[in-house]
Amino acid sequence: MSTLEGRVALVTGGSRGIGAGIAQRLAADGATVAVTYNRSPGHAEEVVGDIAEHGGQAVALHVDARDRAAVRAGVKTVAEQFGRLDILVNSAGVNLMAPIEDTADDQYDEAVAVNLTGVYAATQEALRHLGDGGRIINIGSVAAERVxxxxxxAYALTKAGVIGLTHALARELGPRRITVNAVQPGPIDTDMNPLSGDFAPFTQQFTSQDRYGTTRDIAGAVSYLASPEAGFVTGTTITVDGGYLS
Incomplete structure (x- = not known):
């Protein structure tokens, strides 16, 4: 039996990049998976189709991660559609790279809304549905510790907030046997930060392996935290960065 057989997982921002890799891995582990998307319905359907081709079950929902009400409604829809919710992976995120004096208010507001407030709102609603043994896994970034x-x-600020949220929630939810952990990626080859991009040579030099990671590297860490074997792991951050922070 697959390790997540009978479990329902929601992966926010699961249509592309790291989120898509996580969704595909959780489905391969036996979970029924829902993914949210905002601007990329085609990519979301590709993820759902790939999971179905490999014998899994998945659905895609349009959710604007900037909208707290929409985020909560999306979580509720998944729980009601499948009759349960066991795993929440907060993966939706936006990048923001600009000098602080040139960062417009709307850029800052979007980064906070998606990277931090959206995580908070999804978690709030998920807690209405998660039972004992539930899993909350937040996708952070090495930028929370070093830039x-x-x-x-501004980006580092939002990701540092995710780590703080993770620690506090783990303490709060311990009596319910709900674990809360974070995975902190380093340089990962995605369309938001491609290996072929101009920024890649600069970034990968800070890893001890002098290379980018893949979405599979992150998905593997998430798979472990979602599994029964990780029931005593909570309030921690697994850094998957090829030595970026070493």
């Missing part, structure tokens, strides 16, 4: 380049201040 080697100028222009990452």
């Amino acid at each position: 080697h380049y100028a222009g990452g201040t």
Whole structure:
């Protein structure tokens, strides 16, 4: 039997990049998976179709991660459609790279809304449906601890908030046997931060392996945290960065 057989997982921002890789891995582990998307319905359907081709079950929902009400409604829809919710992976995120003096208010507001407030809102609603043994896994970033380049201040602020939220929630939800953990990616080859991009040579030099990671690297860590074997792991951050923070 697959390790997540009978479980229902929601992966926010699961239509592309890291979120898509996580959704596909959880489905391969036996979970029924829902993914949310905002601007990329085609990519979301590709993820759902790939999961179905490999014998899994998945659905895609349009949810604007900037809208707290929409985020809560999306979580509720998944729980009602499948009759339960066991795993929440907060993966939806936006990048923001600009000098702080040039960062417009609307840029800052969007980054906070998606990267931090959306995580909070999804978690709030999920807690109405998660039972004992539930899993909350937040996707952070090494930027929460170290930024080697100028222009990452606002982004780092949001990701540091995710780590703080993770620690506090783990303490609060411990009596319910709900674990809360974070996975902190380093340089990962996605369309938001491609290996082929101009920024890649600068970034990958800070890893001890001098390379980018893949979405499979992150998905593997999430798979472990979602599994029964991780029942005593909570309030921690697993950093998957090829030595970026070493």
